[in-house]
Amino acid sequence: MITVHHLNNSRSQRVLWMLEELEVPYEIRYYERDPKTMQAPPSLKKVHPLGKSPVITDGDLVVAESGVIIDYLARTYGKDTMPPPGSGQAWLDYTYWLHYAEGSLMPPLLMRLVFEKVKTSPMPFFVKPVAKGIANKTNQTFIGPMIDTHMDFVESHLSKSTWFLGDNLSAADFQMSFPLEASVARGIVGKNRPHITEWVERVHARPAYRRALEKGGEYAFAD
Ligand SMILES: N[C@@H](CCC(=O)N[C@@H](CS)C(=O)NCC(=O)O)C(=O)O
Incomplete structure (x- = not known):
């Protein structure tokens, strides 16, 4: 039996969504973030030394990192419904999105979040304007343009196909869901990028996604 070690408001939502789409039986073990530190x-470190979510166990196997979990589930349980491509361009595209979501798109989104947090963090009043100035400048001149480049790229890709790998939902969509729905929820992506917005709406409208949301509980990035 698969156990999803699920943290509230986290990337493991994408794993629950995938399992619901695959209709594979699983159980959820719930973990709560510290409300102050968000850690x-x-x-969770008893399951995997890093103590991050998602992590799943399947019998004796411990599988960590969303991209690996999603690939593992597709290979093990999706052979008939969502088989991962074996080779060639299709395999390259599939692998690309699995790596891109966490390896390229998440880092600038995370940097932006950290600099936004700096602005509201407690600090001596005389330091605040300086810290705020540095955070704003960094986000405006460095991180913002980097995110724009990524979002233009993803927007252009989604203008050509319904799902990341074409007409059918695939592992690439589960992996890309977290950064894109977080970007829409935080207002980074809006009407100016209609294909990303519509893709996120399409994801959120799926019955399997709604079931995952109901089972997973608190998740700030879906309505
Ligand atoms: N690249 C990893 C990131 C894992 C990660 O950072 N997860 C966050 C939740 S979205 C977490 O566990 N945060 C709590 C903490 O760091 O204590 C993956 O995709 O699995």
Whole structure:
């Protein structure tokens, strides 16, 4: 039996969504973020030394990193419904999106979040304007343009196909869901990027996604 070690408001939502689409039986073990630090509880380190979510267990196997989990589930349980491409361009495209989501798109989104947090963090009043100035400048001149380049790229890709790998939902969509729905929820992506917005709406409208949301509980990036 698969166990999803699920943290509230986290990337493991994409794993629940995938399992619901695959209609594979699984159970959820729930973990709550510390409301002040937003860190996962130490108990998650008992499953995997990094203590991050998602992580799943399947019998004796412990599988960590969303991209690996999604690929593992597609290979093990999706052979009939969502088989991962074996080779050639189709395999390259599939692997590309699995890596791109966490390896290229998430880092600037995370940097933006950190600099936004700096602005509201407690600090001596006389330091605040300086910290705020540095955070704003960094986001405007460095991180913002980097995110724009990524979003233009993804927008252009989605203007050509319904799902990331064409007409059919695939593992690439589960992996790309977290950065894109977070970007829409935070207002980074809006009407100026209609294909990303519509893709996120399409994801959120799927019955399997709604079931995953209901089972997973608190998740800030879907309505
Ligand atoms: N690249 C990893 C990132 C894992 C990660 O950072 N997860 C966050 C939740 S979205 C987490 O566990 N945060 C709590 C913490 O760091 O204590 C993946 O995709 O699995």
